[in-house]
Amino acid sequence: MAGRWTLARGVIHERASALDWAMDSRPRSDSRARECAGLGDGLSPAELSNLTPRAQIAEEWERVRLPESDRKLRVLIVGGAGVAGRNTAASLSKFCPQLQLVIGARNKDKGVQTVSTLGGNSEFVHVDINDFTSLQAAMADSDLVVHAAGPYEYADTKVLEAAIESKTTYVDISDHEGYSRRAKSYMNKAIAAGVPAITNAGANPGVSNLMAATLIHDAQTENRGQPQKLRYNYFTSGSGGTGPGVLSTTFYLLADEAVTYHQGEEKKLKPYSDKRSVSFGEGIGERDVFLLNVPEVASARRVFGVPTIDARFGTAPFFWNWTLLAVMKLLPVEILKDRRIVQFLSKFAYPFIRAVDVISGEKAAIRVDLECSDGYNTSAIFSHQRLAEAAGTATAAFVLAVLEGSTKPGVWYPEEPEGIAVEAREKLLRRAAEGAMEFQITKSFCRRKEKQGMKLGWIN
Known part of the structure; x- marks a missing residue:
């Protein structure tokens, strides 16, 4: 039966193909569904009950029943x-x-x-x-x-x-x-x-914070050593369908040093620097991302105590990244922190960005990576056709x-x-x-007794 497969976390950790399907909202072919179903061979009835085909939910949203009340909430x-x-x-x-x-x-x-x-x-x-x-x-x-x-x-x-x-x-x-x-x-x-x-x-921050919390909770529950590195990566095509307010936020962030943590020490680095290429999965692919100052870095440090944390952001088409780099280099920080000027720049630039959205689309993606002390690595990816x-x-x-x-x-x-x-x-x-292109958690094990580079369910 084709449809969306939801794999309850904590059941299959070392079956890469099955795990790649965890919380994946894309429709699958009948042959791929049969392939995934075959991965349940050898599991107990209780474990099999956690591997459940579900209908696509883009049009049939979950209906939520809230606690009883004597009036409408x-x-x-x-x-x-x-x-x-x-x-x-x-x-x-x-x-x-x-x-x-x-x-x-x-x-x-x-x-x-x-x-x-x-x-x-x-x-x-x-x-x-x-x-x-x-x-x-x-x-x-x-x-x-x-x-x-x-x-x-x-x-x-x-x-x-x-x-x-x-x-x-x-x-x-x-x-x-x-x-x-x-x-x-x-x-x-x-x-x-x-x-x-x-x-x-x-979404980010918010869902990204819970993605990190889930990865860390699973690692600690499974005794995979101490979390050592936590990385947030974000991608948005054009405006993502959002309004000028989000564009204003981007300009403001270019005026802020990017707060990161390295081995427990806070480091403030140049915004939109230290480029990396990150894979955001099918539908998005590999994208360049740059350091940016976002609140989840500081909150993760306070809540989780992970010694190394940073966050990066990238956009498309590629020339928007160049534009942001130029804005940061050419405009003094004082201008980027001036509310009236930033609002003017946002309103001026927004129609052009929305025009390009027609070509580039409004896709958005989140990837959170966690590395632990015993070589256990895990990632979570979320992607959607429209950020808004x-x-x-x-x-x-x-x-x-x-x-x-x-x-x-x-x-x-x-x-x-x-x-x-x-x-x-x-x-x-x-x-x-609901409505996402993809939402999955994958894991990689690289134990000392195993060959280096052995990976199970890792997203390259």
Whole structure:
């Protein structure tokens, strides 16, 4: 039977072909399905029960049943008329049609237009993120608020403060280390108020953090030595279908030194330097990526304590990489940190980038690599046809996990077990993979007693 094969983690570790199918959302031929099915020979009935053919889910999304309530759960999306907010709302409506979605925005026309695409369980409310009273009023009857109003580089924490004050569960999609650090400073206030909150809960950061957490948890569970190196790699074609806000974030990051860790020592390196070629699997292939300062490097160091961590990003077509390198070299840091100039540059460049998107596509991919002390290596890859859709689905998956009770009071990173409980990670990742081209985990063993270079299930 052709379809999507889902292999439960922790059952087959040394059967490379079967493991390559883990959480893989691409349709397979009948012959390939039979080949994979044959790999189950010799497994116990309990193990075989974990190898299950599933129908493709691009059009048939998982329907989520949330805990019983005497009324419809109400989710407010601040920045709901923007690209990130719209895609989050669309994904939530597919996962959980019974949710009451509230699109919070300053622009009424865009907000009402967004509501018109969501069906009857949605409404518009005027919200100004710079007005604390406006935020509190919008949250008055809400069970959870999603802060999707980026960019976050110079954003304050009013949305989080209002959430704590009104005792509203909070999720944001921040992609800036400074903002997430400011959010974490409200830990004690959130605990005292009994408010669960997660920062960095999108695709990257967000899903990428949980991919790393899964790799590390598996390595530790299997006693594969100590994690030594953790590498995040990202790729996006053009804009990925996102808005000018993400382009602004890219310019801001070019002004920041890339924070990395080498053998436990923090090192700040030149942004968009130290090029590497990384394979992102089928549909994306090998791409050049460059150092960039992203929040998951710092959070991974704090949470996991891995001594060597870095993150890289690349884009396509190739001349966009050249353009970013030129911007970094030609424009003074002061200009790249000037909010008004960056917003002007983003709005000016965005139409050209969107025009090229027609040719290059809007694909996005994440690859996380882990190396351990005994030669055990493992990787996780996620890829999607459109970054904007992937980010919306990922954020929706976080929202559902929090509503299901996976998060304790406090402000947490995604990879902290208090943020997303260990036992809830796999379900969240499965939901985040809805509509993805590929989501897989592969492993390589290189033990001292074996020949060097022996690899099982490794992605070259």
